[in-house]
Amino acid sequence: MHRYLLRKDVTLGVFGLLLGASGLFAEASPAGFMPVDTVSSGAMTRQLSYHAVVKVAATGTYTDQVSQSIQLLNRKGESKINPYSETYSSALSSFKVVRAWVETPSGKQIIVPDSNIFVRPVPVAQGAPMYS
Structure with missing residues (x-):
């Protein structure tokens, strides 16, 4: 070494x-x-976990894998996460949803079918720099 x-x-x-x-x-x-008192704070959601892994290749290309868990604290929070969105530049990158689900308070996972996942261009994100 x-x-x-x-x-x-x-x-x-x-x-x-x-x-x-x-x-x-x-x-x-x-x-x-x-600890935050979410009732008096007015918080609608809680970020339970967020894990990102960015792998950069020698060519300068990269893969950014994100896994996160967001807890809905009240009905008002539904408008904050439904629909959930991710912004990226389609000119510079691609986006793939590997797995998506909603978990009920009882712990049951309801899978979000591919037919309910939409990709729509947002003009502000097109051509935007990712990493420099």
């Missing part, structure tokens, strides 16, 4: 430890990181 790479790895490791320690301190602190 080159000296530069080793130094970079050690620096990132130390930074990770410091970041973890500061996170523990912040969590123990009475300020911030408090």
Whole structure:
């Protein structure tokens, strides 16, 4: 391993430890990181998870895979996520829905059929830069 790479790895490791320690301190602190009372806050949805993996090839092309879970907190929130939309430039990229479903409060998954998934051009997104 080159000296530069080793130094970079050690620096990132130390930074990770410091970041973890500061996170523990912040969590123990009475300020911030408090649970939000969604009823009094007026929140309509809650982002339960968001995971993105971006793989960039040597050619400069990339794949961006996103998985997320959004919880509907009240009926008003339905208008916020229905219909759900993703914006992308069809001139620079392609979009593929691998799997989509709605989960009921009882945990039952209702699959969203391909016939209910629409791709519509939005002029503002066409030709927009993705990554530079």
